[in-house]
Amino acid sequence: MFRIRRINDDLRSIDREAVAQVRSILAGQFPEAPPADNEKISQRLRDALTNRLRYVLLVAEEHRRKVLGFALVAYAPDVKFCYLDYLATSRRLTGGGVGGALYQQVRREATRLEVVGLFMECLPDDPALCPDPEVLKQNRSRLKFYERFGARPIANTAYETPVSPEDDCAPYLVYDPLDRPPDLSLATARKVVRAILERKYGQLCPPSYVKMVVNSFTDDPVRLRPPRYTPAQVAPLQLKSRGLGAIPLVVNREHAIHHVRERGYVEAPARIGAILKELERTSLFEPAPARRFSRDHILAVHDPRFFNYLKKMCGQLKAGESVYPYVFPIRNAARPPKEMPIRAGYYCIDTFTPLNRNAYHAARRAVDCALTAADTLLSGYRAAYALVRPPGHHAERKVFGGFCYFNSAAVAAHYLSAHGKVAVLDIDYHHGNGTQDIFYLRGDVFTASIHGHPSFAYPYFSGFAEETGEGPGLGANYNLPLPEQVDGPAHARALAKAISRIKRFAPDYLVVALGLDPAKGDPTGSWSLKAADFQANGLTLGRLGLPTLVVQEGGYYIRSLGVNARNFFSGLAKGAGLI
Incomplete structure (x- = not known):
């Protein structure tokens, strides 16, 4: 058995211990993640509006305070969207539904905040964009997981264009409409994309790149990629509680x-x-x-x-x-x-x-x-x-x-x-x-x-x-x-x-x-x-x-x-x- 609790900062010893375990899981599950992401978790939680993003950490714990998994979520109160920065479980877990329970809780938090939707990045499942077979397998598994909840990549954009030509496997932008019709307007989508690129990747993405990606969004409302792993007629999971x-x-x-x-x-x-x-x-x-x-x-x-x-x-x-x-x-x-x-x-x-x-x-x-x-x-x-x-x-x-x-x-x-x-x-x-x-x-x-x-x-x-x-x-x-x-x-x-x-x-x-x-x-x-x-x-x-x-x-x-x-x-x- 486990429970999920929210951590707003790491000022208490119990929360500092949990954050330390989160860092360990993050380093093990996302070795390619920038080291700064791991080092700045505490800073992001303490700073109410880091880069105009308010962060919250959800942890799934056993009764002995053993962290089984976590989700780090950013909320942009001015644009009214949530961004899932990371969701990961301990390597020793092969089941138990921890990841699914965490994501459901993320969706509940986003619903409570009355946002336009929940966004995240997922590495592509297209061999043309990601040639490594092992990485491709992991990417497909992750996209299949989110698709169960109604979250799919936004189609017909240049979001997955690498910043540098020598890079590959650039991520999709995935949109979860939170059990509502996926009718995100073009104007709102462009605001969200600009906020993500400038606030999260301002040091990596030059203004010309940001402008190119934002302008590549032309559908109004945006279109999501058709379901690839779950039948189209299957309704997304409904929220049972608040x-x-x-x-x-x-x-x-x-x-x-x-x-x-x-x-x-x-x-x-x-x-x-x-x-x-x-x-x-x-x-x-x-x-x-x-x-x-x-x-x-x-x-x-x-x-x-x-x-x-x-x-x-x-x-x-x-x-x-x-x-x-x-x-x-x-x-x-x-x-x-x-x-x-x-x-x-x-x-x-x-x-x-x-x-x-x-x-x-x-x-x-x-x-x-x-x-x-x-x-x-x-x-x-x-x-x-x-x-x-x-x-x-x-x-x-x-x-x-x-x-x-x-x-x-x-x-x-x-x-x-x-x-x-x-x-x-x-x-x-x-x-x-x-x-x-x-x-x-x-x-x-x-x-x-x-x-x-x-x-x-x-x-x-x-x-x-x-x-x-x-x-x-x-x-x-x-x-x-x-x-x-x-x-x-x-x-x-x-x-x-x-x-x-x-x-x-x-x-x-x-x-x-x-x-x-x-x-x-x-x-x-x-x-x-x-x-x-x-x-x-x-x-x-x-x-x-x-x-x-x-x-x-x-x-x-x-x-x-x-x-x-x-x-x-x-x-x-x-x-x-x-x-």
Whole structure:
């Protein structure tokens, strides 16, 4: 098994290692390639517009980060075309579909960018142009591969004319219309050809040669060579998904096992269904199955004694039985009660968050979903959504509460922090006390929370503006407590302040603890945000341009829950350039 991820630069160690493997594959598979092409991969990725071309690298990796193949793609935003510079797999591969999967992903990326087409060069399969039988065989194989996808050489041009008369085997210009009719206009084709020759080969191609090749394009629209290796009636492969332009959706499918039926318990399974129903109306999402992760990820942010108590206590309870904390032994923390049910208060901050047989399992699975979604960001996706319950942002390092048991967003943030700086933005109506507690002494994870003032909003004891972090974390915690009555514009102003601080921190990743309880009518809040406000907030966050993980937290007004979620993500996708 392998996965494909996008690399935009090589600033992280994980990406530098991948680029080094790409260089090795390139040198082995394209020994005739100019050495500068190999040496400048990093420069091309770092320079946003090298020669007015924006480069992206796609790598196919095994689970141990072994690169099996790669595709290097250039995008010309002014002419709106993509150019496939290289696509290659490791020499040891004789099958497995790595090349086909990579090219499909290239096509998805090009489709997302709404380009006029995908172009590439392929050495000719005509013996008159390439007399070497072995090279000719390789060329035919490569052209046959691309023809399967509907990509064929542009006919009736002088593109394959060598720059120097003594050269041979000059390449065809191959055009992939990306499952659209191949009706590329003459004017656009000439712009594309001029851009390729001047921006990629400016030092090799004199102006007279460029002019000759460009003027040799006379068909309007251009003509493609008839299919040579696949039947003409075979339709090109259709794109099944939006590729890296999609938002992976990881749902805690086991959330319903945690169902507290007591009157007034608003954290109900219906919340997930209400959101899913509305998300299905969009084409933004790509379902991603949750993977199982080691408990070590949880223990990185939660105290082992707390973790073990939660697991053991829940395992002792019978189906349908709940334990609510009612004694809080804070006076002698060194000697917790021996009775397990009574000890619940030793690890809890309120009297309304129960322990039951499935609380541990549901919370553990929610963490798995958040980590799975976080992992998709490392694979190149720009946004991902962990739709989970129970929520997690009230769970501190040593305690649970507020319907929360394990802090899924904090676990995911810590996981991402191994790959760069992380900012966690909590936009739930209630303060993210758990996330603040976990990262309060750390400077590599910035935490910000927009919430109701603790003078009237749960959890009442944290979320004050003067709480800014301690030690290495001093200045890395930012609270924006707001009054009881807040509408969309007022919330947007607070969000702008939080984003200003996030930009100053300059994170590599953003984790959004998405609370939908700021909505008008939510039974746990007093604010009045509407669907348009959630959409505006999503748009603002998307425009940050950061790989963004969204983890579901609160939101309990079922009638508007799904609509608000849908609007938030439509805004996020638009701001991030996914639609």
